[in-house]
Amino acid sequence: MSAKSTDKGTNYETVRIMGSLDRSIEEADRLLAADKTDVLLDFSACTFITVDGLEWLEELLLRAESKKHSVIFESIPPTVYKVFKVSHIAPILRACGGPTLPNGPVC
Amino acid sequence: MSSTVKDKDTALDERVEHLVRQARLAAAVFTQYSQKQVDAIVKAMTIAAIENAAVLAQAAHLETRMGCTEDKILKNYVASEFLYAQIKDKKTVGVIREFPEDNMVEISEPMGVILALAPVTNPTSTVIFKSIACAKTRNCAIFSPHLMAANASNQTAKILYDAALAAGAPKGFLGWTEKSPRLRKETERMMVHPEVDLIWATGGTNMVRAAYSSGKPALGVGSGNTPVYVHKSANISSATIDIIISKTFDNGTECPSEQTLVIDREIAQPMLAEFKRLGCHVCTTEETAKIADAVIDPKTGGMNYKMVGQPANFIAEQAGVQVAPRTKMILCQLEGDLRTHKLAVEKLMPVLGFVIVDSVQAGLNRALDINYAGGTGHTAGIFSQDEDVIEQFSLAINAGRVIVNCPTSIGGLGGVYNNLTTTLSFGCGTGGGNITSDNVSIKNLMNYKRVPRRKNQTMTFQTTKNIYINPGSIDHLRDLETRNAIIITSRSAARRGHLAMVMERMPADCRVDVFSDIGVEPDFQEVQKAAAAMRASQPDTIVALGGGSVLDAAKAIRLFYDYPELNQKDLAVNFLDFRHRIFEFPKTQKTQLVCIPTTSGTGSEVTPFAVVTDSEKNRKVSLVDEVLLPNVAIIDANLTRSLPAEITRDTAFDALTHALEALVSTYSSDYTDGLALEAMRLIFEALPEVLKKPNEVVWRHKLHNAACLAGMAIGNASVGLNHAMAHSIGAYFDIPHGRANSALLLTTVDYNSRVPNKFISVANYPIWIADKKYARAARFLGLVDKNAGPEGSPEEVEAAVAALKKAILELGLSTGQPLSIAELGVPLDKFQEAIPTLAVMSFEDMALKTNPCYPPGEDIVNLLISSYPPRVPVAQ
Numbered sequence: 001m002s003a004k005s006t007d008k009g010t011n012y013e014t015v016r017i018m019g020s021l022d023r024s025i026e027e028a029d030r031l032l033a034a035d036k037t038d039v040l041l042d043f044s045a046c047t048f049i050t051v052d053g054l055e056w057l058e059e060l061l062l063r064a065e066s067k068k069h070s071v072i073f074e075s076i077p078p079t080v081y082k083v084f085k086v087s088h089i090a091p092i093l094r095a096c097g098g099p100t101l102p103n104g105p106v107c
Numbered sequence: 108m109s110s111t112v113k114d115k116d117t118a119l120d121e122r123v124e125h126l127v128r129q130a131r132l133a134a135a136v137f138t139q140y141s142q143k144q145v146d147a148i149v150k151a152m153t154i155a156a157i158e159n160a161a162v163l164a165q166a167a168h169l170e171t172r173m174g175c176t177e178d179k180i181l182k183n184y185v186a187s188e189f190l191y192a193q194i195k196d197k198k199t200v201g202v203i204r205e206f207p208e209d210n211m212v213e214i215s216e217p218m219g220v221i222l223a224l225a226p227v228t229n230p231t232s233t234v235i236f237k238s239i240a241c242a243k244t245r246n247c248a249i250f251s252p253h254l255m256a257a258n259a260s261n262q263t264a265k266i267l268y269d270a271a272l273a274a275g276a277p278k279g280f281l282g283w284t285e286k287s288p289r290l291r292k293e294t295e296r297m298m299v300h301p302e303v304d305l306i307w308a309t310g311g312t313n314m315v316r317a318a319y320s321s322g323k324p325a326l327g328v329g330s331g332n333t334p335v336y337v338h339k340s341a342n343i344s345s346a347t348i349d350i351i352i353s354k355t356f357d358n359g360t361e362c363p364s365e366q367t368l369v370i371d372r373e374i375a376q377p378m379l380a381e382f383k384r385l386g387c388h389v390c391t392t393e394e395t396a397k398i399a400d401a402v403i404d405p406k407t408g409g410m411n412y413k414m415v416g417q418p419a420n421f422i423a424e425q426a427g428v429q430v431a432p433r434t435k436m437i438l439c440q441l442e443g444d445l446r447t448h449k450l451a452v453e454k455l456m457p458v459l460g461f462v463i464v465d466s467v468q469a470g471l472n473r474a475l476d477i478n479y480a481g482g483t484g485h486t487a488g489i490f491s492q493d494e495d496v497i498e499q500f501s502l503a504i505n506a507g508r509v510i511v512n513c514p515t516s517i518g519g520l521g522g523v524y525n526n527l528t529t530t531l532s533f534g535c536g537t538g539g540g541n542i543t544s545d546n547v548s549i550k551n552l553m554n555y556k557r558v559p560r561r562k563n564q565t566m567t568f569q570t571t572k573n574i575y576i577n578p579g580s581i582d583h584l585r586d587l588e589t590r591n592a593i594i595i596t597s598r599s600a601a602r603r604g605h606l607a608m609v610m611e612r613m614p615a616d617c618r619v620d621v622f623s624d625i626g627v628e629p630d631f632q633e634v635q636k637a638a639a640a641m642r643a644s645q646p647d648t649i650v651a652l653g654g655g656s657v658l659d660a661a662k663a664i665r666l667f668y669d670y671p672e673l674n675q676k677d678l679a680v681n682f683l684d685f686r687h688r689i690f691e692f693p694k695t696q697k698t699q700l701v702c703i704p705t706t707s708g709t710g711s712e713v714t715p716f717a718v719v720t721d722s723e724k725n726r727k728v729s730l731v732d733e734v735l736l737p738n739v740a741i742i743d744a745n746l747t748r749s750l751p752a753e754i755t756r757d758t759a760f761d762a763l764t765h766a767l768e769a770l771v772s773t774y775s776s777d778y779t780d781g782l783a784l785e786a787m788r789l790i791f792e793a794l795p796e797v798l799k800k801p802n803e804v805v806w807r808h809k810l811h812n813a814a815c816l817a818g819m820a821i822g823n824a825s826v827g828l829n830h831a832m833a834h835s836i837g838a839y840f841d842i843p844h845g846r847a848n849s850a851l852l853l854t855t856v857d858y859n860s861r862v863p864n865k866f867i868s869v870a871n872y873p874i875w876i877a878d879k880k881y882a883r884a885a886r887f888l889g890l891v892d893k894n895a896g897p898e899g900s901p902e903e904v905e906a907a908v909a910a911l912k913k914a915i916l917e918l919g920l921s922t923g924q925p926l927s928i929a930e931l932g933v934p935l936d937k938f939q940e941a942i943p944t945l946a947v948m949s950f951e952d953m954a955l956k957t958n959p960c961y962p963p964g965e966d967i968v969n970l971l972i973s974s975y976p977p978r979v980p981v982a983q
């Protein structure tokens with residue numbers, strides 16, 4: 001975990017996802033629960049993502065939204081990014097920096 | 108009450124959303140799986156299906172009261188074990204196929220979320236089959252079972268899902284709609300749900316129709332009505348048993364099963380007797396009427412669903428027909444017009460129609476009657492030992508599977524009796540309203556990403572085999588291997604004494620004929636006339652003596668002499684790339700062709716081209732093929748000694764244009780570049796000298812060589828824009844070819860050296876380098892100033908191109924060669940009038956195809972206009 005400043009000057013705490021994302025990451029949950037900072041999830045070392053992992057991400061994003069915090073994703077490998085694309089989950093695609101799908105279906 | 112309905116709707120919507128979301132997430136996660144992971148899941152599911160085959164068959168029979176458990180067990184095995192055997196080694200992840208010859212690979216992409224329907228007739232086997240096929244292709248399935256079989260179908264789905272999950276499948280990759288009165292509605296909602304990618308409909312016509320009308324991609328099935336022709340050559344005993352096995356399989360619920368037999372009269376009685384002996388009941392006319400009343404629904408004209416999959420005895424009892432206990436099957440003769448017979452439809456029960464025929468023709472036609480009575484695209488069968496009859500039947504019948512000498516039901520499933528793809532989903536093509544006539548399986552459940560690599564163009568270099576090149580080389584004629592030759596030439600060759608020179612040197616024992624009627628622009632009629640004249644004397648060799656037109660004519664004459672059946676219209680069909688040309692030239696020539704050029708221009712003696720005039724259409728036709736290459740070329744400058752200055756200049760400028768165009772052609776190569784550069788050097792050096800000292804054979808010799816070298820270059824790299832426009836101007840204003848070329852040369856070099864307005868789309872020309880190649884020519888000719896900048900730098904290239912243009916201008920001015928259209932003597936008003944026509948003619952000219960850029964029509968017009976004004980010397 002480390003503090004990082006993004007292009008927009010916002011301060012984020014970075015959480016690095018290692019290997020397979022198949023359950024919740026306590027550290028990210030804790031940071032959000034502390035209600036003090038925004039969170040940057042670094043996917044550069046993420047090798048695989050499961051349905052549970054996807055569901056946790058979506059839920060994390062919804063929690064952040066209700067607390068008016070932001071969670072952003074960075075350094076996403078294409079295989080993981082493709083999972084996000086196929087999943088059609090709008091908050092996840094937003095966290096990747098993309099717009100909500102304008103016409104496409106949203107789960 | 109209304110709120111209750113609303114509540115139910117909300118609950119239904121929630122269920123649908125949940126199912127679809129689960130499948131969607133699983134589909135996303137599935138994209139990451141490797142082939143190894145997928146194969147492990149497939150294996151685990153197959154084992155689970157095999158272990159539960161009997162339990163599930165029993166459950167299906169208990170719930171539906173259709174068919175029979177033993178056969179349902181077999182179907183469960185087919186859907187698991189047999190399917191597995193076929194697909195286990197198939198690649199479905201990543202690169203699944205390679206096409207090394209086409210430089211292309213195929214990569215799979217899953218389809219995503221599949222709504223899979225399961226029918227009442229095969230509630231467990233269909234679910235086994237579809238879930239394993241989906242796992243193998245990394246798709247997720249939501250099953251929508253038939254209401255009357257939902258428990259059995261869902262039990263199957265759950266068993267396979269648990270096994271898959273344990274083997275590592277993504278959570279939620281299989282789902283199913285629970286048995287409820289609102290099952291149908293739930294299915295309809297999912298059919299139009301945006302998160303469903305494909306509907307895989309196997310079931311009743313209504314469900315398939317609903318799937319298609321959802322607007323989603325759908326794999327459907329059509330209804331069947333299988334005709335089976337039993338030809339007199341069939342083995343009666345085995346055919347009878349096969350038919351009984353097939354038609355009674357699961358009490359006839361299999362849709363590819365036999366519906367009506369068409370039996371040759373010669374074997375009808377023995378076969379019916381065999382059916383009876385083996386426990387089938389053959390009905391009388393009255394009994395047939397009773398059976399028809401019982402099994403056909405009078406309202407729809409289709410089968411009575413209460414009888415589907417019921418045993419023969421039950422059906423007979425319902426119909427009031429007395430049959431023996433444990434009767435296997437009921438056979439009904441369909442008398443009268445088959446096309447209107449009540450029983451000539453699909454009957455998914457052990458009731459089989461039959462007709463007796465007197466010929467193969469009648470057999471095929473009656474089979475077609477059944478085939479086209481609701482079964483097109485589905486299945487047909489034939490029993491015959493006569494391959495010819497089997498082929499005739501297969502050609503006539505419209506069926507996705509024509510089963511030969513096998514039971515059609517189990518045969519149609521594939522894998523048991525034959526090597527058809529194992530399936531429980533029978534594509535029926537357009538005949539059944541489907542997109543495919545396949546036995547639908549994993550192949551149909553993948554998106555295929557084709558990854559073609561750029562074509563690897565192989566290039567060749569070809570030219571005339573024997574080229575004799577010094578002054579006096581005409582003496583080589585003495586050694587020609589010929590007993591009977593014809594000299595093809597023009598009248599001027601005779602006048603200039605060339606004909607006599609050749610005649611003197613022909614081998615002593617050789618008969619020699621002369622055809623000296625070749626005009627300035629030979630047309631197909633002249634060519635055919637010469638070929639016809641040759642047929643009388645049957646020469647083995649043609650000696651072509653003259654300028655480019657004579658040599659071109661001789662190439663065409665040889666072609667028509669060797670191959671009189673060739674059609675000139677076919678030969679003249681235009682093409683973009685000669686490798687794809689529609690017309691195929693003969694591979695070899697029988698007659699030897701010796702070319703002796705008397706001008707130093709076209710290089711025709713070493714090219715595979717022949718330009719012949721098509722007088723009927725008032726156009727020139729370019730024949731292009733390596734078979735046109737002469738066998739021998741004699742480059743003897745003595746024959747050019749008497750060439751007038753004007754023709755010497757014109758033809759030399761033609762050769763210069765060849766060199767310049769071949770150099771920048773999209774088909775140029777290291778081989779042609781060398782030839783083009785040296786040809787240019789020789790022309791720049793020799794032409795002024797020849798004009799000064801026309802009788803000095805040394806310079807004539809250099810010029811003659813230059814033309815031949817440039818000929819070899821264009822023979823392989825072809826020409827370009829300059830020739831395209833020169834052909835049109837030459838034809839329109841009747842201007843000699845070399846002169847028409849020189850009038851355009853400065854304009855086209857200038858144009859081709861600029862960044863193109865439109866790049867040319869040719870695979871073998873990946874980088875536009877025309878400017879650099881002109882610069883190379885300028886350097887080779889020693890035209891570039893040392894101070895022009897570092898070699899290859901933009902400024903140096905620009906200076907080099909400018910120097911080349913200047914050198915061409917100076918060569919033209921110093922030799923008196925026209926370098927503009929005005930200098931050709933074309934009046935301005937006539938020229939302006941001609942521009943639209945000239946532009947179209949140029950645009951359609953084949954020479955344009957190898958130009959280094961693709962000039963749009965507008966550019967051609969501008970090029971023509973800027974080629975008009977007379978050239979003046981550039982200020983030093």
Ligand SMILES: [Fe+2]
Nearest residue numbers: 709761765844
């Ligand atoms: Fe030419």
